[in-house]
Amino acid sequence: MLELSCPACGAQVAFKSRSSVFAVCSFCKTSAVRHDMDLEAIGKIADLQYDLTPFQVGTTGMYDGKKFEIIGRLKVAYDNGFWNEWHTISGGDDTGWLAEAQGFLAMCFELNDISSIPALEGVIPGKLINIPPNGYMQVEDMRQVHCIYSEGELPMAAAQGRRSMSVDLVGEKMKMGTIEYGENVRVYAGHYQHFEKFEFQNLRRIDGW
């Protein structure tokens, strides 16, 4: 694990994943981009007004027989709501994403080979797109999203306001996928899974529950 000093307050900022290039200082909420061994402050993350999620940085869970830990979060907003994308690390340095939206949870992983992914112009709801290893899945919805909050460490510079087009896909047997058309095209494939099956630990406390 790499520990660097926050360029604003000097507190330790931990990097558990080598692929993380962005972090938010948990003390002063300064967001910083990592250049090898240096952190460059790029702004401050404003606090979230309402944040009723059972997860937090440090929550652990199980997926596919492997234990993972949440190390960062991206909260995005679209016209009709919000969702959370929790950055996870498992085993040595396998990173993934736990998506949390409208009570549904999905675990997905970024693909390296995105040659089969069509350009955004050709994508419409209902279209079938082949995303290995899940195979063909159907475009469920497409949303213009922007980042409204981030914390912990992330593999991309997720400043508030960062915009992208997020395309969600579903397939049989709880398969899912996401294509994010931003500065770069990022593709994720995984599965929906029920809350219980994740065997979460170190969840956040929610008042009254």
Next chain:
Amino acid sequence: MAGSHDTPEIPNPFRKPKPEVKVPKGNVTTFSCGKCGGPVDVRYPGHSLSTVCPSCNSVIDTSNESFAVIATYYKQLTVHPRIELGTRGELMGKTWEVIGFVVRQDLASSFKWEEYLLFNPFHGYRWLTCNNGHWNFVTMIKDRPDRVASYANLEGDKYKIFYQGKASVFFVLGEFYWKVAVGEEVQMADYILPPYALSVEEDGTQRVWSKSEYITPNVIKDAFKVDDDSIATPIGVAPNQPSAATKTWNKVAPMWALFLVILTVLQITHLFLTTHSVVYDQPIAYTTRQEGAIDPTGGKAEQFTTPEFVITKNNSNVEVKINTDLDNSWLYVYGELVNSETDETFSFDRSIEYYHGYEGGESWSEGGTSSTVLIDSVPAGTYFINLETDNGATGPANRHQYQLTLTSDIGTFGNYLWCFFFLSIIPIFVWFKSRAIEVARWSDSDYSPYVSSS
């Protein structure tokens, strides 16, 4: 998750119309309705995107702090939810809070049903639906059931189509994870496999599948501590209401079929194994009564004893067949099958009569010219038969004869038919009961398999 400094967990569930609103503290945000100025609570800000003002029923955008009024509807009309919003209950092993209430209607029939939005911050959203007093626990699913003809298939189960139509939102109260709108229309279809059902809703941009499970009103009452007045007695049979009779029938039917097959195989084997040996077959003469004779038996009975014959199969049955040449007359036969070694006697008697004629342009006939008697469990041995006959022939005395045939070890159907009958009483009863329920279940469906017979 409950910690020591939690505020009281359960709000007062017996909230009557327009009471003090009591909800668990912690997340609740209160603001003034942009339409009427009344206080509006949002229990789950950040999750709930729209909230209905309890005073004027305006729908308010709660996705941000501007709390804009999205729509104002039905100021006058109020449908009171059976379970008060804010009530928490234990259902399916988890705690749920009722946060939203929707009344929807089928556009074709205007039939209305209620839906309660349940929320648990860890487990997300569920629905409770109340339809004709029948309740369902509904979970949205990400699986995509396969729709083939009139079925939807999910995880190897076949759900049969029950309803297809358009539904619209008629009334809303509470808070929702989307921007709810009265009048919102969706295309719906329900597929059933009691106690489960699959439903699909499409609104042009999304298709949402959900799986329902039937739950009894008592479960709702207990879970949410609702008083009896609020939970109506269910009417009729719900689409996915489990039927004990149907369940029993589904179990009994294959067993019944199996037993009938076994029984029939046994019967066929029995028929094959019987030897059908004719042990005696002779004509026996008798004299018709003199004209004017009065007493049918008085000394006029004619007696005859057959020669001895042998029955080889032990304890088998013996069929006695009497075949006569009666013609507008009767013959009475009394017989004794006697074992000549042990004197064991099996007696039998038969009245045979046959009349016929032509009257008013029509032929008629009555009775028959032959009869059989079956004697069970006759030991092997040497036998003879004592016979006594009397007859009702009139006219001049005349010699007639009848053919007496004894067949040992014949195949019978009696046991088979009795077993068949007793084995079938319960299955047939169950079938009738099950069918009555199924007919009632499907009576509201356009896809009833019973429609031609009802």
